[in-house]
Amino acid sequence: MRGSVEHSWGWGHCAPSPLLLLTLLLFAAPFGLLGEKTRQLLEFDSTNVSDTAAKTPGTPYPPYSLADFSWNNITDSLDPATLSATFQGHPMNDPTRTFANGSLAFRVQAFSRSSRPAQPPRLLHTADTCQLEVALVGASPRGNRSLFGLEVATLGQGPDCPSMQEQHSIDDEYAPAIFQLDQLLWGSLPSGFAQWRPVAYSQKPGGRESALPCLASPLHPALAYPLPQSPIVRAFFGSQNNFCAFNLTFGASTGPGYWDQHYLSW
Incomplete structure (x- = not known):
């Protein structure tokens, strides 16, 4: 997913350097990236769900709250050359050892020029935008x-809420x-945007x-539960x-x- 979230980060013609943008993102914590908050890792049992069922992916297991994860020291993965860093974590309380050999990782990268990543789905990015990659590796699923x-x-x-739109094209030679x-x-x-290809991958490298299809639910106001407050969000918008x-x-x-290789990337 890539985004230029001018409403959150002040990107535009007077944008700060990509390195400063990356620094701001890192201070926002793993669940406060890109002006969005990835709040929970969800898991569903799809055993009794047909491939035509569109309303639900299956019976939900209790979700993993990312606020309860232990995260790596970000300085160990900070790469000024590529303007990237990776948050890697696992639940602090894991009595069933689901994450004994696994982790959830968020890689964030800022860009100083227009280009495309080498790996699929090769989404075009422009200068002063950033990209978020997610990988779940080695965690034991709770169902087959x-x-x-x-x-x-x-x-x-x-x-x-922001509007969610779909664009369709048959002439993208890169995907x-x-x-x-x-x-x-x-x-x-639009004062900001976030874009992604609706595809994930169950193997590395992706092909x-x-x-795997990536399905997005409709947006809804999130007033029913409290959200962790990013210091960056508070600095721009108050409490x-x-x-x-x-x-x-x-x-x-x-x-x-x-289930093929206990690997998922998006």
Whole structure:
């Protein structure tokens, strides 16, 4: 996922250097990246779900709260050359040892020029934007056909949630098998955006044979539960914020999945 969240980070013609942007992102903590908050790691049992079921990915297991994770020392992964850093963590309380050999990682990277990543799905990025990559590796699923997802909370603009749009194209030579681009837009004249290809991968490196669908739920106001307050968000917007939430779910009950190699990347 890439984004230019001018409403959160002040990016634009007067933007600070990409290194400063990366520094701001790192101070926002793992669950406060890109102006959004990845709040929970979700897991569903899809054993009795047909591939045509669209309303639910399966029976939910208790979610993993990222606020209860222990995270690595970010300075160990900070790479000024690539303007990137990786947050890697696991639950602090893990009585079933689900994450004994596993971890959840968030890699954030800022860009100083337009280009495309070498790995699929090769989403185009521009200068003064950043990219978030997520990888779940080695964690033991709680079922034979577990699907994983993320709950994401993002700032709204006024009383409204950002709009989610789909773009379809058949002429993208860099992602010839992926004809869709999903994006969040803030405002009628967007002051910020987040874009992603609706695809994840069950193997490394990612390829067409290990591609998994990525489904996004509709956005809804997130007033029913408290959200962790990022110091960066408070600095820009104060303590009273309008959050909206949505879920991203990776995979389907049939085809390739996390169960193949205990690997998932998005």
